[in-house]
Amino acid sequence: MFKRNHVVFGLLISIVLTMATFALLFALNFYISRVLLDRNPILSFNILLIFSIAINFLPLNYYTKVRAFNTAKGVMAGVFLFALFYVYRTFFI
Secondary structure (H helix, E strand, O other), X not given: XXXXXXXXXXXXXXXXXXXXHHHHHHHHHHHXXXXXXXXXXXXXXXXXXXXXXXXXXXXXXXXXXXXXXXXXXXXHHHHHHHHHHHHHHHHHO
């Protein structure tokens, strides 16, 4: 379906990894704070989003090491898009 060294493949990896990480962290944050501790969530939305964006540097490092630079560019484009979303949400909403 996709060539291994393709920008769209890297962008999809970045989007799926960020969304999955955010969903997992959000669920864990909710479960730990509401169910176990019976209080408001411990981590804010912005902190969860930063961790979700930062996890994308693992595939970026991998695809750079295996010299799949187009895929690494796609991952970096996804990081850039989510970083723009973070800046927009933090400063303009």
